[in-house]
Amino acid sequence: MAIYAEDNLFFINSKGFSLILENYHEYLMVRHIGKKVQTYQHSNLLIDKDHSFSPAPFADNRNFSLDTQRQILGQHGLGDFRVPSIIIANDENQLSDFKFKDYTIFQGLPEEKTLPFPYDNSHTTQTIVFTLEDSILDLTLEIYFSIYEESSTISTHRKLINHSSNQYKIKKIDSFTIDLQPLDYQFITFQGAYGREKEMVIDSLKQGTHSISSTRGASGHSQSPSLIIGENKVNESYGECIAVQLMYSGNFHVTVQKNQLREIRVSTGIEPTLFEWRLDSNTDFVTPAVVINFSDAGLNQLTHISHDYILNHIMPHKFANQIRPILLNNWEATYFDFSYDKLINLAKVAKDVGIELFVLDDGWFGNRFDDNRALGDWFVNEEKLSGGLEQLITEIHNLGMQFGIWFEPEMISENSELYQAHPDWVIRAKDRNHIYSRNQLVLDLSNPEVVNFIKETLSHFLTAYDIDYVKWDMNRNITNVGNHFTLSENLMQSHKYMLGLYEILDYLTQKHPNVLFESCAGGGGRNDLGIMRYFPQVWTSDNTDAISRIQLQKDMTYLYPTIAMGAHVSAVPNHQTGRITPLETRNHIAMMGNLGYELDLTTMSADELLKIKQCIATYKTIRSTVQLGQLTRLETTHPTNEYANQFVSDEMVVLTYVKILSDVEFSESVIKLKDLDEKAYYVDQSNRVYSGEELTVIGITMPVNQQDFYSNQIIFNKIKEN
Incomplete structure (x- = not known):
């Protein structure tokens, strides 16, 4: 018992x-x-x-x-x-x-x-x-x-x-x-x-x-x-x-x-x-x-x-073991400045390098030309998308890619048609002025009318358009709570908001079970098991700098599975830190999660595009091991300057090693792998064969390279037992 x-x-x-x-x-x-x-x-x-x-x-x-x-x-x-x-x-x-x-x-x-x-x-x-x-x-x-x-x-x-x-x-x-x-x-x-x-x-x-x-x-x-x-x-x-x-x-x-x-x-x-x-x-x-x-x-x-x-x-059963597509998100490539032609050109290059999902981020709806307006007006901006969203989706699908789109349904702009019609729908203490963040306000999800509006609006959108993926954003904290006349009712409002949110998420994910939802809240601002019950993927952080991502991704993995973690390769100098990191290292670090790209592929050189194409081809061979295999963080000689982990499946081991800064007069790091079949042999991509016993008991030596932000990825395939 x-x-x-x-x-x-x-x-x-x-x-x-x-x-x-x-x-x-x-x-x-x-x-x-x-x-x-x-x-x-x-x-x-x-x-x-x-x-x-x-x-x-x-x-x-x-x-x-x-x-x-x-x-x-x-x-x-x-x-x-x-x-x-x-x-x-x-x-x-x-x-x-x-x-x-x-x-x-x-x-x-x-x-x-x-x-x-x-x-x-x-x-x-x-x-x-x-x-x-x-x-x-x-x-x-x-x-x-x-x-x-x-x-x-x-x-x-x-x-x-x-x-x-x-x-x-x-x-x-x-x-x-x-x-x-x-x-x-x-x-x-x-x-x-x-x-x-x-x-x-x-x-x-x-x-x-x-x-x-x-x-x-x-x-x-x-x-x-x-x-x-x-x-x-x-x-x-x-x-x-x-x-x-x-x-x-x-x-x-x-x-x-x-x-x-x-x-x-x-x-x-x-x-x-x-x-x-x-x-x-x-x-x-x-x-x-x-x-x-x-x-x-x-x-x-x-x-x-x-x-x-x-x-x-916890994670929705349909997606828990479903391999995630490699995506391109247009946000850091274009921000709000895009047109139909620009998006299609970007998508064509993405298709050429092997990307499987094209994601249209913020700016496609209402009068949305910057982040000061139009949240809540969930209808297509025809000025930007001549021919409409349906034509864009059709063209993306004709290229052989899936299509994804960005929403921020919990928020509203004061400069919007929705606010003009329903100013009482926002969270606001009576007789108090608005509190702004990014010039946006928060819709009151404790109000059943608001909950029904979001359910109906998004469900109609997901029914009318052939959408494969939704990035659900939430970009500000909730302030000025107090829409009711008594303290008791206002103290209930925050929890009622969450009940309203969960009602919306349950409804949409049940009615549209084939849509892959990704949660975002200014990055990882709402990354928890409650959200993961409905959304099988989470945007880890708005910080796309590869070196910052080492710690971000490592610490997320202590409790949350790799398949839930979005990880993108972005441009250099990085838009958040200004750091310049080799493309190979950016690729290797993003390949430790659900690989994606967030940069303007149309401005990259032929050599860079070839490296991305090769990276994507490699990732497709290891993807099931990374996303569904067993992750183990490995010991390094210099843990404050190095990181190593492994993903293990029945027939494959993926080892990734990153050294942040070059140094002088330190011995090489030896990485001992874990949980391998010690009686088996493993061959790497250079056709060198190792026994499972030596990889776990003795370890494998990482080369010393005189460069900052060095990475090494070794893929071992299990070949036979001793």
Whole structure:
């Protein structure tokens, strides 16, 4: 049995991951979270002890205190002084006391309709739901845990149900809380900024609280709704570690707290600063889901588990294992300055070098000649596209390429026909002036009229035109929230916006299942599991500089699969950094993701076009290994100046090595490959043969080249066993 109950204990076991809980004085306590335990004989008994006069809920047991026990629910006002995970307000106070009532175990996953949740096509999942009750408030809290037979993963969420005739206000309700024993941990988060998203940050924790969060209306460029907890000195190949990922694309928090006993509380959920929810009689509130992955062999194994889980249970099933096309996006080639003829000339060169998808970016609609106007006017700009969009699409398809197009449906320009017709559709606090970003405003997706307008407009567009791919952009943060007359309603608006967005995405992806959607939010400003449930591809960053991309792409791969990651070759000097990088290096770095191009091919020399054509031809031979193979980050001699990774499939290994700056008097780097068949032989593109044993045990030497921004790509084909 994967989930079972025995002697007041609850065993929640996935493939290699166990969570053991105990019903202790009617509260759910944590006995174990970590490596799967097959046989448990109560070696770590819960001990009641009076720690520094800790408040006790029972007069006859002064040693039991919620402040000193490891729990999965932190409640305000009962003597647990740590960060609470639920706060419910009535007219008198913000107290709650949810106690264990019952549990149910069932096959499959829970079904929730308003938020993105994991799915199951394997029919091997199992779920336990704990029912907790506050008898005074007449509220029920359901806590769900689901396990996956083929993955070291547990998913969880919570549902609060109001059985009373009263109305309550949810001030805070986290999706997941866990208290950990007092060990020496490392905490890894992914932070950064626009153009340098998802930078890995490694911290230890002193007594107190550390939190990352977003109140931007999106998960944001500068933080990510995820956390990795690892034992001290965890690295790519050593140590136990747990990844916690919130499946939500709006305001969020991830909080870690060390208490006076050095125990650790980890919690994540909707960020409470700008949140409140009115819980009316006989209604419920469902939290976003959380995905928890476990590895006992370091970060690379955690990566493999997370990638496999996302492909099998998060990413739309149709696209999870579908090879992505090589694309050309016209944005950095033309910006707003294009015509029908210019686009066709660009597409013809793209076809000649082997590109498979032509993407028309911003500027094709309404009166759109710059970024100050026309957002919301989703009709074709005939002045730019003489002959209309249909003729352009037909010509692209006649060239043998797919056609893609850019939208920014959540935004509106004040200078637009849509705004003139519906100024009340924008997010704006009453009696306050607009707050602008790129001279655009945000449509209020908490308004059902707006939601229906976007659904109908885009669906009509995708029906009327033969479109293969959509780049969905979202280029500003949400400010000035407050379209309603009461504080309570305005505090609900941000979450209602997300519910509206998810309704739109679910509708469009269900109605147009063959369209490949890519998410963009000024680059990686909304790159999370919530978006990935609908959009199988993400634009990693607007920063297309190859050297910047090494870190960007590396850190994204810790939790997200390669097949989700757009990676483009752009012009030099690079438009964001001004850096000049060799074309070969730009190609190699982009080939570590979903290869694309974002530059004006019509201005390139014959020699450059030949190199691009050769690169594309090579990528087509390795694409399935890169996009669907197992990614492993490899150790280098000089990790601050070098990066190496490998992609492995059954018959192929792709090794990529990049050295950023040339140096003097350092020895050559030797790269040891991982997870090869040591009894097999591997031949590279120079027809040199190696044994799998020597490549993994001894490694392969990288040449020393006296140049900056050097790269080397070695493709090994498995030829036979020893």
